[in-house]
Amino acid sequence: MSLLSIEDLKVTFATRRGDVEAVRGISLEVTKGEVLGIVGESGSGKSVTSYALMRLLESNGRISGGDLTYGGVDLRVVPESTMRDLRGREISMIFQNPRAALNPIRKVGHQIEDVLRRHARATRFTAKREAIRAMEAVKIRDAEARYHAYPFELSGGMCQRIVIAIALACDPKLLIADEPTTGLDITTQKAVMDLIADLIRERGMSAMVITHDLGLAAQYCDRIAVMKDGVIVEEGLPEKLFSDPSHPYTRKLVDATPRADASIRSLLPPEQRTPEPSLTEVTAPLLQVRNLVKTYQGKSGPVHAVKGISFDVGKGESVGLVGESGCGKSTTSSILVRLDDATSGEILFNGDDLAKTSARTFARDPRRASIQMVFQDATDSFNPRHTAGQSIAEPLKRLTGLTGDQLSLRVEELAELVGLPLPLLNRFPHQLSGGQKARVGIARAIGVNPDFLILDEPTAALDVSIQAIVLNLLVDLRQKLGISYLFVSHDLHVVRLLCDRVIVMKNGEIVEEGPADQVMSAPSHPYTRTLLSAAPHPPALTVSVPSAAE
Amino acid sequence: MTDLSSPSPRLNQDGALAHVAYVLRSNPVTLLAFCMFAVLLVMALFGPYLVPHDPLVSNAAQALQPPSLVHWFGTDNLGRDVFSRVVVAARLDLAISVAAVALSFAIGSVLGSIAGYWGGWLDTVLNRVFDTIMAFPLFVLAMGIVAALGNTVENIVYATAVINIPFYARLVRAEVNIRRNAGFAQAAKLAGNSDLRVLAxxxxxxxxxPMMVQVSLNLGWAILNAAGLSFIGLGVRPPTAEWGIMVAEGANFIVSGEWWLAIFPGLSLMFAVFTFNLLGDGLRDIVDPRQRS
Structure with a gap:
């Protein structure tokens, strides 16, 4: 007996360019006690499906066809008042961004009370007790004190627990989790997912987990549906999807998901695989960081963001800097790229101490061109008023003095190098996709021929198939141009694919450093082991060379 | 003509024009506002050459005539043609408001940018100065400035500019402040831009x-302000044609039934203010590249 059944669902949005069908006839069933994973990349319609289910579509969207039945109730036709009764009590939802899902100016305890009192699970007098009980259920320690906290006083993981507490407060029968761990640290992600999985099992709920991460879905779901362009291309058991994907798109997703045993080229679809790159031996050091310290003046005393770290990056070498938010990796990278000044310490670059030149004057320093950076947030890092071509041209104009036709030629050359179609150079950032923006960001950074490139999570916001392409592009560029990389990331699997050496940071200190394979296979520090075990473990591939099998 | 496949990575000019056309087509109110603005512009630029009568020549024999085919808006107590005076006055009123708004836009942008980008004590001092200006009833402050500096048209411009500076400065300060550490500002520094260049x-x-919306609303407000100052006898002096003075002079005759003296300049003021208020949204859409797709 299925709890929820979706029959040929179609969702249409009315836009400036006419109607757009975001979901084009999908059929799904969720039985009691089952966890269904919906996996797809951005724009596949997976979130829209869940919003349609809750009847929370934006005003320009409508369900244009099909049936939605929950426990015998037709969700398409019931009045809004019935929907309000169902939401929270029967069907609950966990949102993607926990901070945005909580009201910033109300105590979290009161926000849990809201849903309890709406569904008559508590009265004015029992609400506080019930809310604290709901917080304890999601394993929030010291719930009584946290009851009075505002969302901004809590960490991202803690906010997500509150959102889960709100969602589960009234014992719903179906839980929809829309990318519940995006933006959370990898250890927090594991804690949150484990918590959700435990609660689902304890309470015998059904769940729909919507995610872009096939590995995560495989680990926590009973059954997975793969969505692409508004249709379900494949549905099945996780092991089956990994070992024997029948649809080429699933195959592509499986390939592109970084695994412990993958090589950089194996992320690409078989027909695009070129020979594995050969890496040059590292000889002389390019960058030597010595006792780098950064202390901020916080409101309650000094904050030690970086506590005296030292490491080397060789000429042509690629070093990974791994750690979770707040470990000091972003501070370190912004000091190295000379956007910020260190409190003390030396940054020897080809023997010169860069720390002697302040970040404020470094913009006009002749060495500016030799250290560049690819930013994490591709949207935020482009001037919304500049076209892609103008963005790529900006450093060239300022740092190399190219003008006119020479400048245009160089911009086109760079666009070709990173595989960006030339007509896209006239587009504004908001008219480009995530992958295209990543390419523009890379083209901008390598345009001035830097010796040292800092990559700050350049693929964090990208779909896995795009990530696979961008990572391969970075490897090729390194081979072609001989640039040294400092690859800042939270994902050890990705770092291993791209880096010769890995540095693991925690609380402003380096806890482990060594060759990538060694750190991955035989981590010496317990923190590294925690990080490795927290990463999702997709089932191993049984067919490692698929090109022959197909 | 450059087409999309052109190798130049520079901004496509056709795209900008097409975008203006798109904004006008998609929003009829904006189109209406632009048409009204065009009428105002024609009045201001060509008014003196188009009007049927000399706005300054008096004719006692024709005094206080009601609207007719010869004198569309009637004549005033000195027999001057009200229609001609209303049309010719557009130039002076627009000039005062545009000059005042341009001045406060420029000064407010510079001060606001500095306060928003560098922050610190500069920010604090500038903000307290703006607070001080805004603490006064603005029209009274403008009156005081004109009275103190001397009763001239230039001083009306300065007074109107001073009382508007805080609005621009605060807006710019907030907009700059939220973008101070944005990724694209950092990227611009990596590209070798100094702080000043990144900011500018x-x-x-x-x-x-958002500034465009402010400018447009402010233009209407500045016209009202200038007319208000003239109404109480500051700045523009008779016999110059100006809407504020004309309303002030015409007000004396409303009780005796000669309504057309005050109502037509009043309606033109309303028309101008209405135009600028409508114009704001359209202007914003045109200068915002994110509206293109």
């Missing part, structure tokens, strides 16, 4: 869309 060429232009 990368951050400030992004504050323009």
């Amino acid at each position: 060429f990368h951050i400030f232009p992004n504050a323009l869309p």
Whole structure:
């Protein structure tokens, strides 16, 4: 007996360019006690499906066809008042961004009370007790004190627990989790997912987990549906999807998901695989960081963001800097790229101490061109008023003095190098996709021929198939141009694919450093082991060379 | 003509024009506002050459005639043609408001950018200065400035500019402040731009869309302000044609039934203010590249 059944669902949005069908006839069933994973990349319609289910579509969207039945109730036709009764009590939802899902100016305890009192699970007098009980259920320690906290006083993981507490407060029968761990640290992600999985099992709920991460879905779901362009291309058991994907798109997703045993080229679809790159031996050091310290003046005393770290990056070498938010990796990278000044310490670059030149004057320093950076947030890092071509041209104009036709030629050359179609150079950032923006960001950074490139999570916001392409592009560029990389990331699997050496940071200190394979296979520090075990473990591939099998 | 496949990575000019056309087509109110603005512009630029009568020549024999085919808006107590005076006055009123708004836009942008980008004590001092200006009833402050500096048209411009500076400065300060550490500002520094260049060429232009709304609303407000000052006898002096003075002079005759003296300049003031208020949204859409797709 299925709890929820979706029959040929179609969702249409009315836009400036006419109607757009975001979901084009999908059929799904969720039985009691089952966890269904919906996996797809951005724009596949997976979130829209869940919003349609809750009847929370934006005003320009409508369900244009099909049936939605929950426990015998037709969700398409019931009045809004019935929907309000169902939401929270029967069907609950966990949102993607926990901070945005909580009201910033109300105590979290009161926000849990809201849903309890709406569904008559508590009265004015029992609400506080019930809310604290709901917080304890999601394993929030010291719930009584946290009851009075505002969302901004809590960490991202803690906010997500509150959102889960709100969602589960009234014992719903179906839980929809829309990318519940995006933006959370990898250890927090594991804690949150484990918590959700435990609660689902304890309470015998059904769940729909919507995610872009096939590995995560495989680990926590009973059954997975793969969505692409508004249709379900494949549905099945996780092991089956990994070992024997029948649809080429699933195959592509499986390939592109970084695994412990993958090589950089194996992320690409078989027909695009070129020979594995050969890496040059590292000889002389390019960058030597010595006792780098950064202390901020916080409101309650000094904050030690970086506590005296030292490491080397060789000429042509690629070093990974791994750690979770707040470990000091972003501070370190912004000091190295000379956007910020260190409190003390030396940054020897080809023997010169860069720390002697302040970040404020470094913009006009002749060495500016030799250290560049690819930013994490591709949207935020482009001037919304500049076209892609103008963005790529900006450093060239300022740092190399190219003008006119020479400048245009160089911009086109760079666009070709990173595989960006030339007509896209006239587009504004908001008219480009995530992958295209990543390419523009890379083209901008390598345009001035830097010796040292800092990559700050350049693929964090990208779909896995795009990530696979961008990572391969970075490897090729390194081979072609001989640039040294400092690859800042939270994902050890990705770092291993791209880096010769890995540095693991925690609380402003380096806890482990060594060759990538060694750190991955035989981590010496317990923190590294925690990080490795927290990463999702997709089932191993049984067919490692698929090109022959197909 | 450059087409999309052109190798130049520079901004496509056709795209900008097409975008203006798109904004006008998609929003009829904006189109209406632009048409009304065009009428105002024609009045201001060509008014003196178009009007049927000399706005300054008096004719006692024709005094206080009601609207007719010869005198569309009637004549005033000195027999001057009200229609001609209303049309010719557009130039002076627009000139005062545009000059005042341009001045406060420029000064407010510079001060606001500095306060928003560097912050610290400069920010604190500037903000307290703006607070001080805004603490006065603005029209009274403008009256005081004109009275103190001397009763001339230039001083009306300065007074109107001074009382408007805080609005621009605060808006720019907020817009600059939220973008101070944006990724694209950092990227611009990596590209070798000094702080000043980052501020002027990368951050400030992004504050323009909300500024345009402010400018447009402010233009209407500045016209009212200038007319108000003239109404109480400051700034523009008779016999110059100006809407504020004309309303003030005409007000004396309303009780005796000669309504057309005050109502037509009053309606033109309303028309101008209405135009600028409508114009704001359209202007914002035009300067915001994110509206293109």
